Amino acid sequence: MSLADKILSGDIRAAARLMRDIDDGVASAVEELKLIYPHTGHAYVIGITGPPGAGKSTLVDQLTAGYRAQNKRVGVVAIDPTSPFTGGAILGDRIRMNRHADDEGVFIRSLATRGHLGGLSRSTADVVNVLDALGMDVIIIETVGVGQDEVEIVSTAHTTIVVMVPGLGDDIQAIKAGILEIGDLFVVNKADRDGADRTSRELSTMLEMNRYQAGEWRPQVLMVEAQRNRGIDELLQGIARHRHHMEESGELRHFVEEKRARHFLELLKERLFMEVSNHIQVNGRFRSIMAGLTSGETNPYTAVESVLSERLRRD
Amino acid sequence: MSLADKILSGDIRAAARLMRDIDDGVASAVEELKLIYPHTGHAYVIGITGPPGAGKSTLVDQLTAGYRAQNKRVGVVAIDPTSPFTGGAILGDRIRMNRHADDEGVFIRSLATRGHLGGLSRSTADVVNVLDALGMDVIIIETVGVGQDEVEIVSTAHTTIVVMVPGLGDDIQAIKAGILEIGDLFVVNKADRDGADRTSRELSTMLEMNRYQAGEWRPQVLMVEAQRNRGIDELLQGIARHRHHMEESGELRHFVEEKRARHFLELLKERLFMEVSNHIQVNGRFRSIMAGLTSGETNPYTAVESVLSERLRRD
Numbered sequence A, B: 001m002s003l004a005d006k007i008l009s010g011d012i013r014a015a016a017r018l019m020r021d022i023d024d025g026v027a028s029a030v031e032e033l034k035l036i037y038p039h040t041g042h043a044y045v046i047g048i049t050g051p052p053g054a055g056k057s058t059l060v061d062q063l064t065a066g067y068r069a070q071n072k073r074v075g076v077v078a079i080d081p082t083s084p085f086t087g088g089a090i091l092g093d094r095i096r097m098n099r100h101a102d103d104e105g106v107f108i109r110s111l112a113t114r115g116h117l118g119g120l121s122r123s124t125a126d127v128v129n130v131l132d133a134l135g136m137d138v139i140i141i142e143t144v145g146v147g148q149d150e151v152e153i154v155s156t157a158h159t160t161i162v163v164m165v166p167g168l169g170d171d172i173q174a175i176k177a178g179i180l181e182i183g184d185l186f187v188v189n190k191a192d193r194d195g196a197d198r199t200s201r202e203l204s205t206m207l208e209m210n211r212y213q214a215g216e217w218r219p220q221v222l223m224v225e226a227q228r229n230r231g232i233d234e235l236l237q238g239i240a241r242h243r244h245h246m247e248e249s250g251e252l253r254h255f256v257e258e259k260r261a262r263h264f265l266e267l268l269k270e271r272l273f274m275e276v277s278n279h280i281q282v283n284g285r286f287r288s289i290m291a292g293l294t295s296g297e298t299n300p301y302t303a304v305e306s307v308l309s310e311r312l313r314r315d
Helices: A003-008 A012-024 A028-039 A056-069 A119-133 A148-154 A170-179 A196-208 A232-249 A251-282 A285-295 A300-311 B003-008 B012-024 B028-039 B056-069 B119-133 B148-154 B170-179 B196-208 B232-249 B251-282 B285-295 B300-311
Strands: A044-049 A074-080 A106-112 A138-143 A159-164 A185-188 A220-223 B044-049 B074-080 B106-112 B138-143 B159-164 B185-188 B220-223
Touching (some): A012 A028, A012 A106, A056 A138, A056 A159, A056 A232, A106 A119, A119 A138, A119 A251, A159 A232, A196 A220, A220 A232, A251 A300, A251 B300, A285 A300, A285 B251, A300 B028, A300 B251, B003 B012, B003 B028, B012 B106, B044 B056, B056 B138, B056 B159, B119 B138, B119 B251, B159 B232, B196 B220, B285 B300
Parallel strands (some): A044 A159, A074 A106, A185 A220, B044 B138, B044 B159, B074 B106, B159 B185
């Protein structure tokens, strides 16, 4: 029985194994991914993002509990900043959601951001596919950070939740303007803190400045205290409303098609580069280019052009 | 007279023009970059990173003033999170360092993170090369965020400064563990705030847990109040000490070689992908693959393999 077959029959250990193989770049992982691919596309994917310290992990924990109460199976993919030194995840699974540890209906996976240069969003898509094939009803992707990484990862999600928190600095206010455009729902977490109402009002005001087309989704701002489980039901309802909108308007189908194209192109980019860079390292071309760059005989732009003209068949 | 010649003779407007051309993907920009490449490698590059709200921009402003007082020409590259909607930079040049606006010895450039998937670090390297060829003595790269982006961009810098600030949340503490390994100097900014001493002590304790080889650089923690210009001289001295160490130990030469290799490989990756993805879009292959993915006839992994085997000459 292949790993793929086991995963499709709900074998959690087989899923964990395939995810490890994906991480480690084991060649057979691709064959398994091919087998599960036709059985994906059933899970609803929720992305959660926001600045560090906004309480995203606690929120994910509460949402997980909420979906479990609805008898839904939940997969969680937590994107952790990687230690550039050890290559390991910094936050790690250990500190996450211990209370769901014995629940077979919850599968938690930390993904370290060591897959540089676009590799991360591709492997996120792969991991989401494994969880989807495993039969998870809801998959939550959580990202720390405010960079481009998170925008790309969240673009995998059907519903994106941006978590803000009162009382962060001016940079945050500026970033908010950018994050405004990716959120379907906005959560002001730690809503008991000073300034929560102001943060909520500011967000609402900024959102109201957008012109919405008839029938277009209007993002909502919700006050939550994740730590005390306040506002979680309203958030679950908000997600359900957005999902309903996505399904009814046809946006979901369009989104899934775009996601598919992106996944393919990212995979293509990674594999192309791997093939060609391996090739020039094995045949000594890379070493001679490096020598030429050091001596000043060539420059990186000319060197790339010569490699491209040698390697790509012009047809 | 080519743009490159003008830049090499110190023409600021020509430099600004070439940077715009790089951003816009104008084909001739690559030819100009080839011409300036042999004249680069003279500037000292300083990377500044840290979480949002740490006061990085103010710090960069003060360092710029400090180097100007030493009669050094300063280039600043500020990496801004991009609005995914408008494609424009969110913070923008406008709010940056107005007091240096009329100083010909300062060149400030905001770089938006719209160059997805590795494009950003490559274009940062290109912009640094333009500033270098323009005759800047010091180039400061400032990044907002805590993701992988910043780690890669900072890897362009000879000296990396990590800016922390007292009183941020637990996530930050965890991230600190990862950021610990990329900093040559650590700044506790807003050192007048409560908890500054604790933050400084924690950082020092964590750094002391590292085992340093004889002759290895030992990162230092400095207390700064950028807003009041306190501690800036000490920071300038710290940078000078690290630079001296890098030059004397031979680490600088090694670092420059690695940077050169990385720049070449990133350029290769971008250009390879551009060539191949353009090709399959023009010849209709992309459309047929997308149809196959939608119908379930193929999967992205198999589709990528077939494109690779068609496009790459096996020699």
